[in-house]
Amino acid sequence: MLQGVLARLDDAGNHVPRFTAPRCLLERQAVGGCDACHTTCPHDAITFGMLGSSIQIDPDLCTGCGLCVQVCPSGALEYNLEPALQSVRDQQDLAQRAAPDASLTCARSGAGGPSLPCLGRVTPALLSAAGAWGAPLALIHGDCAACPVGAPDVPERLERVLDTAQALRAPTRKPAQVTVRPATPEDASRSLTVSRRGAFGALFRVGKQHLAQGIPESPLPFVDWSVPEDRTPQEWTWRARSLKPTPPEGAAIPWPAPLVDDTCIDCPVCANVCPTDAITRDLQPDGGVHLLLNLGACTGCMACLHSCPPQAIHAQTHWRPAAFTAPLLLRESDSVM
Template sequence: MLKGVFDQLSELGNLVPRYTGPRCLLERHAVGGCDACHSACPHEAIETPPGTYGVRVDPQKCTGCGLCVQACPTGALEYDLTAPLQSVHDQREQPADPRQPGPPEATLTCVPSGAGGPSLPCLGRVTPALVAAAGAWDVPLTLIHGDCAACPVGRADVPERLGAVVEQAQTLRAATGRPARVTVRAAVPEDQGRALKVSRRGAFTSLLRAGGRQLSQNLPERPLPFVDWSDPPQRTPQEWTWRRRALKPVPPAGAGVRWPAPLVDDKCIDCPVCANVCPTEAITRELQPGGGVRLLLNLGACTGCMACLHSCPPGAIYEQPGWLLAAFDVQVLLRESDHRM
């Protein structure tokens, strides 16, 4: 059984997530640091080399479960979301199965479950953006896991972690008035050999996408390209880019979108700490010709990690959990002063 699981995983390519150092709170020297990835990893594959800042993933120990990525508050660790998103999107166009009345649904399974259909190494790869996107496309999504307590890939609490992911996605989607339709369940015998059904058009598209290679139930791995930090849009992780895109239908003008981000009060001393620790440089500090400072926030790039709040020397930063949709389209002015440190 285990040999079959690892044989399938080996076909997926490089299972190690991409690490982007400037997004790591350890490399940013944020007060309190962060050990979310280390705590989430079930195989001690996350290392912090002595005398260094940041993390390293041991490729010999990493199983590609994705739990470190799921836990990372800043997108420093990430997988390409394209394949699972495309799979969910394409499945909504499948012809209805006469044996299963109702509209088409999308499924994602884990390799160890043995259930057929589009599969990931572990459902620890599922993130709020993926669930929110399914809601945006109005396609029911079923997440099928195996015996997590005995799994060699992930860990026993994967179903509970999935529940937290779904809750986070639903909180984001509340502003749209249309919650995602998500079911999380264990595999049953009827799932064995579940075929990946696609329309003729979908199959042709998939073949083109795969460059003519044979279709596989395992969703293909694609290494993420190097992040060009000089290009501001690349600083925002895919996860938060897709969370923003998944706000469909468009929320009403007065509806608050759950997107935790910082605001600044009058205790601010105009120091550069918040901008220095921000892992995506969502906070920028503009020096004015007359000696003043403007502190700006790119809301869509903010991951809500609150490193700025925890690191602020005078405690001038506080969290605002909800924002109007219009705030995503402008630079939010956090503070403007006529002097600086």
């Protein structure tokens, strides 16, 4: 048993994000493809490969900054969100703490408290969840211009991530209380908070300050594509979960997703290119087909829109809360290609 625990803790040092090939727009052969991760990586760690492994990440060049994950439109690249979420929740739940707010810090900032290798790993879901919990959160960065881990514009990227999170929070009428700022000398005294679940693991990290102050990584297991719920990336699962308090019935939730008009020719392209299988075709006994959308699984990548042969797909940017409760019928046809 102890060997298994030690093996899992050893795996926690894996800094390369998980790549789920079926979620990649290159793998789905969507029109226009995607090069967001390659273009964004500040260390030239990402190259393109053959189908089945379209994205190649050099572990010797990857610093674990997370900027590729932050820009991936379909969740093909991701880190485990739950350790960071747990850290924020733990800090919010503590009755006594050294700082007036929860914090996530850059590991090279000199600030104490829970840290990430780079705040480039912060995503809208994390900030929206902090808003749902009512947790004031400080994102404390170091000298990004001189940092060898991330990129000089990480603070600006964080502001854009926060804008996305605040737009998601707006229908709940409970904005996230997030501050993005550089570290100060006083931040060095921020204390680390560890949940009871994390205390046992911390015993094995004694003497390793860079890990003891960090949020443990646990590599995500490979996605079991036979389980539809697992096809949705954690980022979008948590974006939907963080819509608390529940928005009023008439609220408009920002969630870009496709609509289909009458020029549709009932071909299977949109379902074929969808990276999370949010669009499905339900073949009917009479030979027709229902085109369905699982809104909560849609990442808004719009591969369907760009790939649609007759250009019958258009983006709708806002949806009512009821649209998340059951699959939406995009089109009903009595024939199928």
